[in-house]
Amino acid sequence: MTHKIVPLKPQHHDDVWRIEQAAHAFPWAESLIRNAPNKIAANFVLLVDAKVIGYCFGQNVAGEATLLNIAIDPACQGKGYGKVLLEGFIEALQARDAEEIWLEVRASNTRAYQLYEAIGFNEINRRIGYYPAENGREDALIMTYMIF
Numbered sequence: 001m002t003h004k005i006v007p008l009k010p011q012h013h014d015d016v017w018r019i020e021q022a023a024h025a026f027p028w029a030e031s032l033i034r035n036a037p038n039k040i041a042a043n044f045v046l047l048v049d050a051k052v053i054g055y056c057f058g059q060n061v062a063g064e065a066t067l068l069n070i071a072i073d074p075a076c077q078g079k080g081y082g083k084v085l086l087e088g089f090i091e092a093l094q095a096r097d098a099e100e101i102w103l104e105v106r107a108s109n110t111r112a113y114q115l116y117e118a119i120g121f122n123e124i125n126r127r128i129g130y131y132p133a134e135n136g137r138e139d140a141l142i143m144t145y146m147i148f
Helices: 010-023 030-034 081-095 110-119
Strands: 003-007 044-048 051-061 064-072 100-106 122-133 136-146
Touching (some): 003 081, 010 030, 010 044, 081 100, 081 110, 100 110, 100 122, 110 122
Parallel strands (some): 064 100
Antiparallel strands (some): 003 044, 051 064, 100 136
């Protein structure tokens, strides 16, 4: 299997929207997935054998990057693709002169948290009740990664 990380293009939107709905209990609005990117956008898809199996949305403002959303098709999870995509995102932002990357992750999303930590992200803060949850609200853990 060959994999490649490429900038997100309009022809990827249907696959990204399908994955967004399958991977998240509280998906983004479809309009956010399909909006044309602005000049600070850093949006990518992970292709495996030319098929979209994951994506990430980010932005880079004056050297400070933010990972806004990342997901792997649930049918392809647990195979290391999240790590491949996250490392590709970091490399792409480094090439765009980012100095640090920020993200927020649900406190209950231990698999994602462990991946971020293994790659080198550090938890620096918590936003109480930030995310909607099945029974109310859930905390967001704020993490950062310094690019050297």
